[in-house]
Amino acid sequence: MNAEIIAVGSELLLGQITNTNAKFISNQLSELGINVFYHSVVGDNADRLKKVIEIAESRADLIIFSGGLGPTKDDLTKETIAKHLGISLTMDSTAMQFIEDFFAKYNRPMTENNRKQALILAGSDVLANHHGMAPGMLLEKNNRTYILLPGPPKELEPMFQFEAKPKLATRLNQGGVILSHVLRFYGIGEAELEHKIQDILDQQSNPTVAPLASDGEVTLRITAKATTEQEARALIHAKEQEIQSVVGEFHYGNNDDSLASKIVEMLLHHKLTISAAESLTAGLFQSELAEISGVSGTLVGGVVTYTENAKIQQLGIEKSLLDQYGIVSSECAAAMALKVREKFGTDIGVGLTGAAGPEPHDGQPAGTIWIGFSIKGYEPITRKLQLSGMRNTNRIRAVKLACSYLMRLLVEKGYEKIN
DSSP states (O other): OEEEEEEEOHHHHTTSSOOHHHHHHHHHHHHTTOEEEEEEEEOSOHHHHHHHHHHHHTTOSEEEEESOOSSSTTOOHHHHHHHHHTOOEEEOHHHHHHHHHHHHHTTOOOOGGGGGGGEEETTOEEEOOSSSSSOEEEEEETTEEEEEEOSSHHHHHHHIIIIIHHHHHHHHHTTOEEEEEEEEEOSSOHHHHHHHTHHHHHTOOSSEEEEEEETTEEEEEEEEEESSHHHHHHHHHHHHHHHHHHHGGGEEEETTOOHHHHHHHHHHHTTOOEEEEESTTTTHHHHHHHTSTTGGGTEEEEEEOOSHHHHHHHHOOOHHHHHHHOSSSHHHHHHHHHHHHHHHTOSEEEEEEEOOSSSOBTTBOTTEEEEEEEETTSOOEEEEEEOOSOHHHHHHHHHHHHHHHHHHHHHHTTOOOOO
């Protein structure tokens, strides 16, 4: 099955929002073994949408739409598709009742145009929307499958994952199952990891193994097809063991794990506390940790010391050190990590300083970043990054790499990873 994803919305063409839905859907379809050859974006215009549909029909078996299911006049996806396919729109009573109940619950008047959201393509399977109002649809017609999804990611993602994806899997595998398992690695680049498991990649059939790189880590997705879930899990387990035997030292987690979640889990397990002093990241490192539930058991606090004066006054770093080495330096990062650990009385202190860009800073080129680590009982250690991305990309990468380096450093100091 070959798919095309069509995003509907003038705001996408104007650059007001990013089309993250296409990335999500493509990722989900790849787990089903469905090829995505085209992404299209079209504005809120019926004639142009019709032309895009016709083009998609000439090259795809599965066409997935996101957006244009709302109550306003420019929400015209299902109306355009209905007219194009020569089918009618009917009222879905369940969706209509949900919409009415929503307005009654919050004591708000329901305008007539909200009824439009409960209209569905006649003959389609309804995809329930548990996070919004407009239901989705799955329709099979003329040997093609059409899927209509709402635009907001908070509605689209659960609807596709829990409503549309199982229906597609059933159609593809005729009652069998397709399961995926993601292995996450740090401290190794995509090219090196791929080289180490090249024999595994060359010999793959079922399960399949797909590498994917992101900032500070690499993932491998193992996908198995089988007649039962038990058989699929057995296939995945065997392939995982094969991979672990080659690159297991770099493995840190699975599926929805993140570097931050595993760091927090590791710190909690070993009863270690942490604090951070941040310059260029301005609190992003602490924010990344704070997204994890239970982090209050390890994250004590921290400071943002963006300027030289703040580093002196808030952390007590000697001015002479900064005068001699500069604020974008190994010495400054080490001092920040040590001073913040002492200030908050924690087991670990982390310091981040650097030139985020786009201009050089303190005589150092953009992308020069130093990360300092102070672990109680050990001398501070620093790591240098030389990044080449945009300003905020460099800041985000610095945070992820700080988590990566910290995990490796703790392992080197004898603290076991929590897999």
